Amino acid sequence: MVDLAHAANVERGGVRYISGPPDYPLTFSVCSLVADEARFDRLVGSFRKCGFTAANTEFIAADNRYGNTYDGYEWTRRLYPECRGQYVIFCHDDIELLEDGYDKLVARLDALTLLDPAWVLAGNAGGRFRAAKMVDGKPTRPYAMTVTDKFGSFRMKETFVRAESLDENFFVMRHDRFVGTSFDLTGYHFYASDMCLMGEMLGGSAYVIDFHLRHHGQAAASRAFYKGRAQFREKYARYFPGRVLAPVTGPFELNAGQ
Amino acid sequence: MVDLAHAANVERGGVRYISGPPDYPLTFSVCSLVADEARFDRLVGSFRKCGFTAANTEFIAADNRYGNTYDGYEWTRRLYPECRGQYVIFCHDDIELLEDGYDKLVARLDALTLLDPAWVLAGNAGGRFRAAKMVDGKPTRPYAMTVTDKFGSFRMKETFVRAESLDENFFVMRHDRFVGTSFDLTGYHFYASDMCLMGEMLGGSAYVIDFHLRHHGQAAASRAFYKGRAQFREKYARYFPGRVLAPVTGPFELNAGQ
Numbered sequence: 001m002v003d004l005a006h007a008a009n010v011e012r013g014g015v016r017y018i019s020g021p022p023d024y025p026l027t028f029s030v031c032s033l034v035a036d037e038a039r040f041d042r043l044v045g046s047f048r049k050c051g052f053t054a055a056n057t058e059f060i061a062a063d064n065r066y067g068n069t070y071d072g073y074e075w076t077r078r079l080y081p082e083c084r085g086q087y088v089i090f091c092h093d094d095i096e097l098l099e100d101g102y103d104k105l106v107a108r109l110d111a112l113t114l115l116d117p118a119w120v121l122a123g124n125a126g127g128r129f130r131a132a133k134m135v136d137g138k139p140t141r142p143y144a145m146t147v148t149d150k151f152g153s154f155r156m157k158e159t160f161v162r163a164e165s166l167d168e169n170f171f172v173m174r175h176d177r178f179v180g181t182s183f184d185l186t187g188y189h190f191y192a193s194d195m196c197l198m199g200e201m202l203g204g205s206a207y208v209i210d211f212h213l214r215h216h217g218q219a220a221a222s223r224a225f226y227k228g229r230a231q232f233r234e235k236y237a238r239y240f241p242g243r244v245l246a247p248v249t250g251p252f253e254l255n256a257g258q
Numbered sequence: 259m260v261d262l263a264h265a266a267n268v269e270r271g272g273v274r275y276i277s278g279p280p281d282y283p284l285t286f287s288v289c290s291l292v293a294d295e296a297r298f299d300r301l302v303g304s305f306r307k308c309g310f311t312a313a314n315t316e317f318i319a320a321d322n323r324y325g326n327t328y329d330g331y332e333w334t335r336r337l338y339p340e341c342r343g344q345y346v347i348f349c350h351d352d353i354e355l356l357e358d359g360y361d362k363l364v365a366r367l368d369a370l371t372l373l374d375p376a377w378v379l380a381g382n383a384g385g386r387f388r389a390a391k392m393v394d395g396k397p398t399r400p401y402a403m404t405v406t407d408k409f410g411s412f413r414m415k416e417t418f419v420r421a422e423s424l425d426e427n428f429f430v431m432r433h434d435r436f437v438g439t440s441f442d443l444t445g446y447h448f449y450a451s452d453m454c455l456m457g458e459m460l461g462g463s464a465y466v467i468d469f470h471l472r473h474h475g476q477a478a479a480s481r482a483f484y485k486g487r488a489q490f491r492e493k494y495a496r497y498f499p500g501r502v503l504a505p506v507t508g509p510f511e512l513n514a515g516q
Binding site for chain 2: 014015016017018019020021022034040044054058059060061062063065069077078079080081082118120175176177178179180181182183184185198201202203204239
C-alpha cells in the first residue's frame, strides 16, 4: 500500500520524508459491507451510470457473503487502510443511485468544505445537531433526510444540515480526517452515529447533505437492534449524560441505568 | 498504497472483496517528526543496530526540517495512512536505542496482546491508569517509566503498567486499531495523552511497557507547553470532570475554568 507519496516526498538512505498534503490517486473509495452480491452489483452499476468511473473511484467490499465476518463497527476500520480515495464512502449494499451522481457529490463536498472546514462526516440522513429534546416525557424527532425508501420519498429543504447522528445507508468520511469506531460496541446498528459522536469529541462536525439516492432496505427493528441501541445509550451516557439524540431509526435520551 | 491485500482477497468486475485480517508486509513503521536530520540519522542507525532491518521495518519522517509543517496532532494523522507495518511507532527524532531492540519489543507486544487484547497504545513512559489523585490540594505523580534521559536512568519494576497518558518520546499504536488525534488541539505536547484518552473512549487501553531507550531531549517547559496544557485540560474537563491525570511532564486536575 501507500502510494499517497506526494511529489515533494523524497527517499534518502532508506527513509521516506513526507511533506505536504496527501496526493490521492482517486476521488472516492466506495466501501460496502456486502452480504448479497446481486444487490452490490446493482449498487456498483448505478454508481458507474452516475459518473463514478475507474478513473476517479474504486469499489471495495467487506466480504460478508459467506457469513458475518465483520460487524458494523469492524468493517469500516478494516477497510479504511485499504482506501486510496480522498473521500471514503461507507454504504449499505442495497442502495442505488438514481439521478444524483459524481458531479453533484463533489460539488456538495467542496461547498461543505467552504462552509465548515472542520467537517469529518457527511451523509444523506440523520438527526439535527443538539436539536432533539424531551417534550412531555417523549423525545422529539428533528430528522433531516434526502432519501427514497419504503417509507416514501424525502427531500430536505436545506442543502446542508449539521448533524449529530447519521444513518448507515450512506455516509462519506474524509480520508485525511479519519474517525475510528468504538472497540467496545458490536452489531450492525449505530456505527455511523458512533463515528459522529467520536468525531465530535475529536473536534470535527457531521452533516446531512442534500444528495438523493434510493435505499431498498427493509429497516425492520430486530432484537439485535434493541441490544445495539442499549449498548450505545449506556456507553454515551458516560460522556453526554442527559443528551437527547435522534437517529432516524428513533430518538432516545442518554441516561445511565435506562 | 494499499498492498495489505489478504491472500484470500479477490478482485472481480473491478470490485475488490476484502476478507480476513490484514496481511502486513512489515512488522514496524517507525515514524518520527523530524526537525533535525542528524538526530534522526542517529535514531535510524540505532534501530538498525538493534534488529530493525529493511525486511521488517520502514522509517518514515514527517518533514519539519525546513519549518513547522506539522504539529504534534497533525503529523501522526498525516503519517498513519502511509504506514505498512503491523505496529506504528511514533517517536521523537532525538531518541536512541541502546540494548533493547526488535526481538524484545516484539516479545513485549506479543505478551501484551495476551495480557489485554484490547490494548491500542504502548509507550515507555506515562501515568498509571486512574491512579493520580489530589492530596492536600496537590496532584500525586504515579508515573511509570523505563528511560534514560537528562534526569537519570529509570527502570520500572513491572513489565506492563496500564496507563492513561503516555510521553511522546516513544509509543506504539496497533495498525488495526488506529486512534485519531483531536482536530481542535494544537501544538507539540500532549498528543499521545490525547490519543490515550480518545483510545479509552473508543474502548481501548494504553500501557507503559518495560522497553528501554535513551531520550536526548532537553524537556524544557516553554510558554507553548503551558498553552497546550491549558487547551488539553479545558477540552477533557468536558468528558472527565474532576479526573486527575499525571502525564510525566507534570500532573493536573481536569476542571473547567481553571
